[in-house]
Amino acid sequence: MEYKQMAYVYDKFMAEAPYDKWIQFTLERLKNKKIKTIADLGCGTGEITVRLAEEGFQMIGVDFSMDMLSYAEHKASNKNVPITWLHQNLQELEGLNDLDVAISYCDVINYITEEDNLKNVFQRIYQSLKKDGVFIFDVHSIYHVEQNYKNQTFADVMEDVSYIWFCLEGETIGDMYHDLTFFALDGDKYIRFDEIHHQRTYSIDFYKKLLYEIGFHHVQVYADFRLEEENITSDSERIFFVAERCE
Secondary structure (H helix, E strand, C coil): CCCCCHHHHHHHHCCCCCHHHHHHHHHHHHCCCCCCEEEEECCCCCHHHHHHHHCCCEEEEEECCHHHHHHHHHHHHHHCCCEEEEECCHHHCCCCCCEEEEEECCCHHHHCCCHHHHHHHHHHHHHHEEEEEEEEEEEECHHHHHHHHCCEEEEEECCCEEEEEEEEECCCCCEEEEEEEEEEEECCEEEEEEEEEEEECCCHHHHHHHHHHHCEEEEEEEECCCCCCCCCCCCCCEEEEEEEECC
16 A cells, blocks of 8 residues: 555655654664664654654664655655665565664554555564564554544645545444545645545454464563553554564
């Protein structure tokens, strides 16, 4: 899945995203480890990548959208932070070795909608980590998808861009399609573009089972940016996993 024209308006719509919470969660989870290199998988326009680079980490940003990476590179240049940018599909991830940490936030993993493909991605991430390397990612909870997304309509209007977003249910629990229409100001007129995004989430037990099968160990689960492990309720919306490579 490539974001195409959406890269143009992505940062505007994500202006209120809790980036500080992602950074805080990451730093807290890594505070007792000697960390040098972090790969941000599905980095988008690089907001989290750049912020972690400013914290002193050696960052690698990976994304399938060249447009997103162009915005990310421009952002890093403005902040004067050195970051390596890679144009790759996570399902074909290669060339990364001995990483201290791999992160994948903002429900990037939910875009991997087939079980076999998800296992493939986790295996590739596992292979890219050094021994005792850490993989941290988040996903939508099933509750969040079923109760707050499916069959809902969202819209927003700004001075130079607006959108209408239909969230349609898929064939199974946790499966959904985002039907998005954007209107962006281009000179003295608005241009329209449309995108369809497919996401799927699974149960916490499924993700844990898959991680352990691949070889990860010490899998910890958190909810909604809270720092207490397993503090998960029936209405938790964002689930975080922290797993280590054991060999």
